[in-house]
Amino acid sequence: xxxxxxxxxxxIQQAEKLYHHLNGEVTREQVEAIRDHLPYLVDRVMGEAxxxxxxxxxLAIAQSGGDLYEAVLLLRAYRSTQPRIAxxxxxxxxxxxxxxxxxxxxxxxxxxxxxGPTLDYSHRVLKMDVLDTLNPPTSLQNGHYHEAxxxxxxxxxxxxxxxxxxxxxxxxxxxxxxxxxxxHESVDPADxxxxxxxxxxxxxxxxxxxxxxxxxDTGGVLALGYASMRGYGLIHPTVNxxxxxxxxxxxxxxxxxAQFSAGRARVSQAEVVTSDGSKAGLSIGFxxxxxxxxxxxxxxxxxxxxxxQPEPHPAHTEEFVMYHTExxxxxxxxxxxxxxxxxxxxxxxxxxxxxxxxxxxxESKLQPERAEAQS
Amino acid sequence: xxxxxxxxxxxxxxxxxxxxxxxxxELRRRTLKAIAIPGYQVPYASRELPIARGWGTGGxxxxxxxxxxxxxxxxxxQGADDSVNAANLRRFIARMSGAQTTTDALxxxxxxxxxxxxxxILREYQALVLQVxxxxxxxxxxxxxxxxxxxxxxxxxxxxxxxxxxxxxxxKQYIQGAxxxxxxxxxxxxxxxxxxxxxxxxxxxxxxxxxxxxxxxKRLYAVPPYTDVYPLEFDDIPxxxxxxxxxxxAITGVKNKFMNEIPQPDGTSTYExxxxxxxxxxxxxxxxxxxxxxxxxxxxxxxxxxxxYLKPPIQPEL
Amino acid sequence: MSAHxxxxxxxxxxxxxxxxxxxxxxYPGRTPTLPDNADPFALIGDTLLDLETSFYTPDAQIRxxxxxxxxxxxxxxxxxxxxxxxxxxxxxxxxxTANIGTxxxxxxxxxxxxxxxxxxxxxxxxTGPGINGSTSIQIDGIPASFWTMRERAAFPLGWDVxxxxxxxxxxxxxxxxxxxx
Numbered sequence: 001x002x003x004x005x006x007x008x009x010x011x012i013q014q015a016e017k018l019y020h021h022l023n024g025e026v027t028r029e030q031v032e033a034i035r036d037h038l039p040y041l042v043d044r045v046m047g048e049a050x051x052x053x054x055x056x057x058x059l060a061i062a063q064s065g066g067d068l069y070e071a072v073l074l075l076r077a078y079r080s081t082q083p084r085i086a087x088x089x090x091x092x093x094x095x096x097x098x099x100x101x102x103x104x105x106x107x108x109x110x111x112x113x114x115x116g117p118t119l120d121y122s123h124r125v126l127k128m129d130v131l132d133t134l135n136p137p138t139s140l141q142n143g144h145y146h147e148a149x150x151x152x153x154x155x156x157x158x159x160x161x162x163x164x165x166x167x168x169x170x171x172x173x174x175x176x177x178x179x180x181x182x183x184h185e186s187v188d189p190a191d192x193x194x195x196x197x198x199x200x201x202x203x204x205x206x207x208x209x210x211x212x213x214x215x216x217d218t219g220g221v222l223a224l225g226y227a228s229m230r231g232y233g234l235i236h237p238t239v240n241x242x243x244x245x246x247x248x249x250x251x252x253x254x255x256x257x258a259q260f261s262a263g264r265a266r267v268s269q270a271e272v273v274t275s276d277g278s279k280a281g282l283s284i285g286f287x288x289x290x291x292x293x294x295x296x297x298x299x300x301x302x303x304x305x306x307x308x309q310p311e312p313h314p315a316h317t318e319e320f321v322m323y324h325t326e327x328x329x330x331x332x333x334x335x336x337x338x339x340x341x342x343x344x345x346x347x348x349x350x351x352x353x354x355x356x357x358x359x360x361x362x363e364s365k366l367q368p369e370r371a372e373a374q375s
Numbered sequence: 376x377x378x379x380x381x382x383x384x385x386x387x388x389x390x391x392x393x394x395x396x397x398x399x400x401e402l403r404r405r406t407l408k409a410i411a412i413p414g415y416q417v418p419y420a421s422r423e424l425p426i427a428r429g430w431g432t433g434g435x436x437x438x439x440x441x442x443x444x445x446x447x448x449x450x451x452x453q454g455a456d457d458s459v460n461a462a463n464l465r466r467f468i469a470r471m472s473g474a475q476t477t478t479d480a481l482x483x484x485x486x487x488x489x490x491x492x493x494x495x496i497l498r499e500y501q502a503l504v505l506q507v508x509x510x511x512x513x514x515x516x517x518x519x520x521x522x523x524x525x526x527x528x529x530x531x532x533x534x535x536x537x538x539x540x541x542x543x544x545x546x547k548q549y550i551q552g553a554x555x556x557x558x559x560x561x562x563x564x565x566x567x568x569x570x571x572x573x574x575x576x577x578x579x580x581x582x583x584x585x586x587x588x589x590x591x592x593k594r595l596y597a598v599p600p601y602t603d604v605y606p607l608e609f610d611d612i613p614x615x616x617x618x619x620x621x622x623x624x625a626i627t628g629v630k631n632k633f634m635n636e637i638p639q640p641d642g643t644s645t646y647e648x649x650x651x652x653x654x655x656x657x658x659x660x661x662x663x664x665x666x667x668x669x670x671x672x673x674x675x676x677x678x679x680x681x682x683x684y685l686k687p688p689i690q691p692e693l
Numbered sequence: 694m695s696a697h698x699x700x701x702x703x704x705x706x707x708x709x710x711x712x713x714x715x716x717x718x719x720y721p722g723r724t725p726t727l728p729d730n731a732d733p734f735a736l737i738g739d740t741l742l743d744l745e746t747s748f749y750t751p752d753a754q755i756r757x758x759x760x761x762x763x764x765x766x767x768x769x770x771x772x773x774x775x776x777x778x779x780x781x782x783x784x785x786x787x788x789x790t791a792n793i794g795t796x797x798x799x800x801x802x803x804x805x806x807x808x809x810x811x812x813x814x815x816x817x818x819x820t821g822p823g824i825n826g827s828t829s830i831q832i833d834g835i836p837a838s839f840w841t842m843r844e845r846a847a848f849p850l851g852w853d854v855x856x857x858x859x860x861x862x863x864x865x866x867x868x869x870x871x872x873x874x
Contacts, residue, residue, distance in 0.1 A: 008455075008462035076423040080398070081389055190744060197397070197745070199418035199593060202521040319521055329591045332428025336508070339430065339460055343453045343490040343649060346636060347552035347571040350617040355546050366547070391698045396707075400743050403711045407741075408800040410718045411853040411866035413822050417800045441715075443708055444700050473697035500716060528796040560822050560868060562849060580825075584719045599719050599868075602822035 026062045034058040043266060043291025044068070048327045049075035050196060050215040052265045052290050069331035076328055079196075087189035088262065089250040093167050093269060096245040103168045104239040105273065111165035116244060168241040169271060169284065177281045178273070202319045209307070209318060213300040214289040217327035224325065225299025228316055234309045237272035237285065237302045244268045244292045265290060270297035272305055283308065392439040393471045398422045402440040402595075406586065409597040414563030416510050416527070416594040424590075431464050431489060433590030434506035438468055438487045441502055446474040449483035454491040454633070454649035461489070478652040481669045490553070492574040494632050494653045495669040496680065497583035499600065505568040507589035510596065512556040512566040520592075532564050535607060543612055555614070557606045559598055564607065567598075573616045573633045576684055577672050578604040613686035620677065622646040627658040631677035703739070706731070710740040714855060717864030722819045722828035724811065724861040733857035734776050737806055738762050742774060750776040751784060775805045775852075780835055789842055791852050799849040802867070809834050809856040811863050821869040829874075830863065832856055840871055 035042055035058035045057045049072045057075055064070035100116025103109045129135065172178040195211040204212075213221065229237065246264040253260055269288035275281065285305025287297045306316040314320060324330060359366050390396065398420070405419040424432045442448060450465040452458035456478040464487065465476050477483050480493035487504040497503060513523040516534040526532070535556055542550050553569040557578070567575050568587055578585055578598050585598040598604055608614040622634045625645045632653065634646040648654040656668040672680050679685045706728050713725040714737070727733055734750075735758050742748055742764035749772035750756050756766060759776065769775065770790040777784045794802030815829035817840075835856075843851065851867030865871070 008457035008459045009466065012459050012463050073427060077425040080422040081395065083395060197420050199420055201418060319519060328423060329428045332430060333591055335427060336429030340453050340458060342635060343571055344553040344569045347617055351550040351552055354548055355550065358547050389698045391700050391704045397743055400741060401745065404741050407714060407718055410715065411868060412799050412849050413868060415799060415849060471697055525797065599822045601825045
């Protein structure tokens with residue numbers, strides 16, 4: 001029973017047990033398999049949760065049976081119990097250990113177009129032989145990195161790739177096609193607005209906007225971004241630069257003061273540009289997130305550009321985008337409609353009965369002011 | 376002797392009452408401002424909790440910032456203590472704070488509620504924490520929250536009155552259901568949360584403190600004790616509570632309290648008290664544990680305890 | 694069921710101080726008790742201040758103590774929490790510049806914490822939210838000009854005040870109307 005006179009507590013415990021019975025218990029091996037074999041899924045959850053923790057993200061995915069909104073909530077709820085113990089040094093694109101960097105703006109760019117790991121040009125054909133129990137393919141062992149070899153089919157490059165690549169926008173700025181970067185002043189990291197602990201007010205500081213896009217729901221950002229791209233937007237975005245790479249997270253030791261690396265995080269960033277014909281040249285939209293998630297950052301950087309327009313479509317205002325792409329809030333509110341609402345419903349029924357008594361009872365000669373539709 | 380483990384504090388997964396010290400301080404600072412400015416929606420950060428957003432996380436954060444081991448907590452949903460979500464929230468609060476729990480509205484020091492205010496008159500130094508899905512009473516006339524915020528700043532409520540006027544023109548009566556917009560301390564219009572109209576007058580000149588918190592929308596507001604709260608109404612057409620005259624609780628025989636209507640297979644309805652804590656006192660399941668009910672906001676004849684506050688209904692002329 | 698996380702001494706003091714402040718502001722004129730044997734400024738500082746907020750006090754000793762909370766010391770017109778051991782002329786001049794909030798964000802107004810002695814004699818009559826009808830109090834050491842200055846900001850603007858003595862607190866939200874007898 002849904003609202004039992006005495007059974008509520010017992011009912012919710014049994015319901016949770018039933019879930020585990022149906023879906024099985026989570027094991028360490030499963031979590032490791034998710035972490036190693038589903039890196040893009042783990043990345044997506046870490047990005048939306050704003051917590052870089054592959055093991056915990058994999059655990060959240062396993063524990064929620066792959067329900068991504070549940071997984072993100074699990075990770076976020078954990079995150080909110082963790083104190084901030086230090087501020088990492090800023091990560092700049094030209095220091096990123098870049099594995100993939102492409103630009104749609106030019107045929108070739110300084111440093112070169114680097115395709116890197118991608119399925120972009122693969123044929124989307126299901127490899128049925130994987131399911132063939134008699135002749136399992138040999139190349140699929142585990143998700144760890146394979147050395148370039150005959151077995152993986154990878155050909156080693158003639159020379160090692162450069163450690164870093166210049167930004168495409170730097171060339172455009174030098175050409176006068178784009179306004180110069182704002183003067184880079186060092187800021188106290190404690191002064192940087194933080195969307196996870198500040199109250200969000202509009203117009204939002206740029207930091208809040210970029211942080212909100214970084215942790216936004218991938219599907220939500222895509223839906224709104226796609227609406228802009230498809231024609232409701234005021235801009236035509238060109239992908240100026242898309243990068244996937246590893247960011248070295250540098251922090252200062254709290255006691256010795258020495259800089260040290262706290263590890264590397266997979267990150268992605270995108271930059272789209274458009275021109276409104278003004279003297280300033282190209283204007284730029286930017287987004288970055290934890291993990292590799294290309295769809296999200298292309299859509300998000302388009303939205304960033306769109307939100308800067310003077311009179312954007314109502315679905316592309318900063319308030320609209322930031323509120324409605326929040327994965328935990330939107331999914332939580334959506335499923336809250338499962339909760340009983342019979343008190344509010346009773347209040348509405350009371351009004352319906354009064355209106356019926358007023359206009360539609362046998363004694364009433366009144367008609368509602370606005371006639372019902374003719375159909 | 377001097378082992379590292381001996382120097383380190385024992386592993387602690389969570390802070391007391393789950394929220395860390397920063398989150399508690401922030402909520403407490405905001406709560407004080409909310410009390411100082413009755414009805415004003417104070418923005419706050421709103422942490423993620425291990426409960427889905429939209430399931431009472433706003434109320435829960437406020438409760439967690441108030442609760443201590445000596446607290447006595449009551450949690451209700453739709454008036455029921457044993458509703459599954461109320462049971463879940465109560466279990467979480469008790470697990471994180473060691474607080475006692477109760478179903479008795481008069482014994483509780485903190486009452487967290489979704490959609491109801493108990494029938495018994497709450498007393499001084501009780502905190503009623505209402506979960507709020509949408510704190511913005513202007514949402515229906517202005518969906519942009521920044522613009523709605525400015526309307527509150529300017530006390531620009533003309534559009535709210537227009538909506539009520541249109542209802543009167545079209546339907547001869549107000550057709551706002553729950554969350555009836557109400558003016559607090561003569562200045563701010565609030566959503567009293569989706570409580571039925573039956574409960575809205577209970578906020579007026581109450582002895583207890585009411586804190587309203589929307590976790591998803593990140594807004595917190597208060598109705599302090601002994602503060603004027605008036606539902607929006609025109610002088611000649613009074614605000615009316617739900618008309619449940621003649622409804623009798625099938626379990627207790629009580630009348631003139633808010634009832635759940637239970638549809639029957641034969642097309643009729645039966646009724647039962649929505650407030651299960653009150654029902655327990657009127658008709659205790661365990662006859663040895665009788666606790667007489669306290670005074671109620673509406674007496675047995677349905678009269679509200681502040682004389683003259685509710686005006687008799689005016690039936691539209693047929 | 695596993696034991697709840699520990700209710701530490703500092704947790705308890707902060708919570709009890711907060712509850713005293715909350716009830717003081719909810720029932721203006723009443724004087725809830727603060728936790729024992731502690732400097733009320735330190736208690737309130739530890740309860741409300743951290744690196745996310747700011748304070749001002751003219752008193753060097755109090756300043757040193759409040760700085761331990763991590764809160765930033767700011768000039769009076771920008772500081773969120775003001776602490777005064779006494780209301781002399783210079784303190785009054787400072788309070789005159791304190792933030793009263795804006796119509797858009799009245800919650801950004803300053804909170805003043807002032808050391809005072811109060812009794813239930815009738816010198817001031819209070820009415821407004823939190824007061825059942827009216828109530829009378831006497832607060833010693835508050836110059837009349839303080840009340841005049843307070844009157845200048847019309848609700849919802851204005852600062853909120855906590856008067857503290859060694860063991861209790863009296864709250865005066867901006868919503869309270871004060872009449873001098």
